[in-house]
Amino acid sequence: MQVPDFSSYITRDAQGAHRLLLAVEGMRCASCAFMIEHLLQKESGVEARVNVTEKRLSLSWKGEKEHFRTLLQPVLDHGYQLAPIDESNSGDQQKKEERFLLLCLGVAGFATGNIMLLSVGLWSTDSAAMGLATRDVLHWFSALIALPAVLFSGQPFFRSAFAALSKGRTNMDVPISLAVVLSGAMSIVQTTHHAEHAYFDSGVMLLFFLLIGRYLDVRMRGVARSAARDLLSMMTGFATVLKENGTEQIPLKDIREGMVLQVAAGEKIMADGLVREGLSDVDTALLTGETLPQTVRPGSSVFAGMINLSAPLTITVSAARNESLLSEIIRLMEKAEQGQARYVRLADRIARAYTPVVHVLALSSFLGWLLLGHASWQDALLIAISVLIITCPCALGLAVPVVQVLATGWLFRKGILVKTADALERLAGADTIVFDKTGTLTRGRPRLVNGTVLSEGALKMAASLAAQSKHPLSQALCAAYDGPLYALSVQERAGEGLEARYEGQSLRLGKRDFCGISQAQDRDDAAMEIWLAQDGQPQQRFVFEDEVKEDAATTIAALKKSGYALHMFSGDRDEVARQLGAQLGLVHVKGGMNPKAKHDALAELQAQGRKVLYVGDGLNDAAALSVAHVSMSPASAMDITQNAAALVFRGDKLAPVPTALYLAKKAQALVKQNFVLSLAYNLLAVPLAVAGLVTPFIAALAMSSSSIIVILNALRINQTKA
């Protein structure tokens, strides 16, 4: 495959070198990333860096602008795909937000540590022992550290609180900002009046704990990308258009109905259309999930997203890129992704209830002491602020992120990757599971099943014919045979089979009619087959099946027992789907579903109030994956589908599905316990604050211990047995 024309994405940097930012697909692990860097950095003057977390390649080189073609060709030869990234909408916003949060966290941590250094002295004794001057010095140094730190590290909270207030609403960040600002202001006043207590340490400690929770949260959100956008970027590039005086490369967006495209062998078909000339096999897995390529001839319909396999095709475009089936899938996904954003997480729901309660408590403490307790307004204010500080939800802010990070780590060790922040919560709420067939319940690769009844000679002959072919059935045949092969000169006929001569005989391996059988296959016989013929006489039938995953039946039984409603949606023929369904004990089976049908059926299930977990691997599942309440996809799936799924699992087994469901429920239970623990701590501490008994030491102790308890409780997730 040739390096596509990326020239419009190349920029120049300050030193005059060319720079290009590309998304890389197909990397399985970090070693792939390093190999790519190694491939590119053979020349001097070339700098290549692969960001494994973001799957991006940053390339810079000196000299000719066009040199990128030679540089990148080896990367494509190794099987990776590259897509250009437009730096303006590349998600840098997310990265900036993360970095800024981390910086705020660092500053808050520095401030907390150093103020605590000074506060230990203040906590352990009183001014009578240390002397007023010393105490004041310690207070002033604390102020020196605390004030800039609060002003800087409080920005995420201040901005969010301001944004909410300007719309006439409040959120969790309003009491936090109030508490932090007021504690700082009050402490300064106290210090200037040579008072006993100053709350600098409470303010920064609050910020520190809350920022930890917030940073973890944002990091988790950073991992998921817009799958719809990735799909779009995969389809950028050029198509070859046939004109009267030759061919021309036209960018995809300029393709119009009626144009004639030329698609070479190995190229992706870029628009929906009808074949005008050519006989070839196309890989439709992207759209139908079918394992076997389809034969197309003049008059056949082809769709954007299919890959042309064997011979060049000439296609008349019937729908421009925007109206193709693939674009419709992309549109469905984009709409679904927007809809998902409306899901309100449990933590946010609690925050909404929490905020007014906190404000009311502080206000009533102030008024209570002022009017009923006959305190001076300064003392009443002091107490009200200490109430604000104590009720501040630092444990609450940690309750969810800590469990999430630990749960995600536990799942990662089991080979399950969690991609979105709310995936676990959604998994815990799922009550219905829909499986895709090919590649999810089955391995997605055909396997020879009647190998035992074959003669050695027939298998050897067939394997020799099939050795050079990339057709999935040929490869399955070769996989079933170990041993020396005949050296044959094989001709491949697209859509029909393979032909060769050996010791004076003509040999054919392929479809029924290619091998001399006129009787069509029974519709009820769902088997995949090819035939071997010698001199026009059919000799041997080879039967293949798409192997069911070894633990599929037991997994389905276990899930049924746990009370989930189970469905299967398949893009394969109805008979094949039902056969598998019967084998596995699945009652609700639908076959022959195209990507839109899967999406619509899923949406309908959810409209009935069900929360669906969708497990699928093909691009034809991507639209359904986007709209489902929660989704999982095997790591063998395309990168696009993996991006659309909330969780990705490695390996050839289905066991990760119940494992993830089980852990999600456990994690949700721990989150709820953490909420209870943090609220319980508040219940204990608030009366103390309202009574005016809280000192900075008590506040610090309470905040730290509640945060630690919440973290320790979250660590219990490591006790879970799979």
Next chain:
Amino acid sequence: MDVLLLLIPLALFLGFIGLAAFYWSLKSGQFDDPEGNAARILHDDLPLAPPPKPSLKTDENEKAGVS
């Protein structure tokens, strides 16, 4: 206790150096790719395997079939 007037600023100064170092490492992108950086130290510079055979077989590319 007068020595505190020296010691506290000194301690803060040292702490501030740490903060500055953190800021520098953040800005130079050292926190951007935790997975890649973690794996990079384990990577050896071994000779590369050749690229896999071309994935297409066309009529023009036929070869003698030998295992």
